Amino acid sequence: MAESIRIAPAQAADLPLILSLIRELAEFERLLDQVTASEEQLKESLFGERSFAEVIIARIGDEAAGFALFFHNYSTFIAKPGIYLEDLYVRPAFRGHGCGKALLCHLARLAVERRCGRLEWSVLDWNQRAIDFYESLGARPLDEWTMYRVTGKALLELAQSEMG
C-alpha cells in the first residue's frame, strides 16, 4: 500500500475538501462546536493576499486520505525558521497505511530543503498512542514549557489597556 500514497500541496480547488477534513478532525476530537471556519475564511487566510499557513494532502488513488496544515515558526537562538505542524489528520478508513508517517516525512524533507532548524508540533498529553509514534520517529517533548493564550474579550481588553 505504502507506495501508492501521493502527497501534494493543496490548491484553491481543494478548499471544500480542506474544510471537510478540518470538520472531520474536529468531530473526531469532539470539538466540532469550536469550528467556525468557512470556505471563504480559509480562502482568504490560505490563498489570499498573505498566506498564513500551507496545506498538503495525502491521496491514495483518487481519494483524499488525510492532510497536514503547517506554518513557519522561528528560533531566535539559531536565527532560523522552523516548521510547525498545526494539524495532522488521516481519515479512519485510510489508517494503517502509513499516511501519517508519509505526511511527517514530507514535512521533514520540506524543513531540510528550506533550511529550517526544526520540525515541531503539539500533542494532547493523554494521547499515548500518538506520543509513542512520535517518539519512535525521534521527536522529543519540550515538557518544561506551557503555552499561554489570550483570546476573545481578554485580548480586546489587553489591546485597549493603557501602558504601564
Add this chain to the structure above:
Amino acid sequence: MAESIRIAPAQAADLPLILSLIRELAEFERLLDQVTASEEQLKESLFGERSFAEVIIARIGDEAAGFALFFHNYSTFIAKPGIYLEDLYVRPAFRGHGCGKALLCHLARLAVERRCGRLEWSVLDWNQRAIDFYESLGARPLDEWTMYRVTGKALLELAQSEMG
C-alpha cells in the same frame, strides 16, 4: 516613567542591537551556548527575501530597554492567523517600568488590527513570577498539550526515511 516607553518595529539598522538583546536573553536564561545566531543569519531570516518573524523594540529615551520577536501562527478551527510571541526580554536596568506589559499590549493591538484570533506564547513551568504576570493579563494555560520537536540528526533521518 510609563509614558516615555516608545515601541517601534525594528529596522535592518537595528540588527546589531537585536543580536545583543538575543545574547543577553540567552545569558539570562543560562543558554548562551545554544546561540548560533549571527547578524547575517538574522538579516536573511528577518529582512531577507522572505521574513520569517518580526521584531519590535521598546525604547526609553534613546536607550533600547527590551524587545519582542513574534510571528504568525494559525488556527485551523477558526481559519484565522494568530500572533505567537517567541521571545520577550526587558534589560535588567529597565525592569519595573512597564516595558514587558507595554510590549504585550502592543502585540495585542497588532493582533486585533490584523484580525487574529489569539495571542500566544510559552513560559517555563518554574517561572512562577512570569506565570502570575501573564494570568493577571487574562492569559490562560493550554496545559493539556506538550510540544514535540524533531531536530538535528533525527530530522535528517526522518527526511530521508522511506514512506510507510
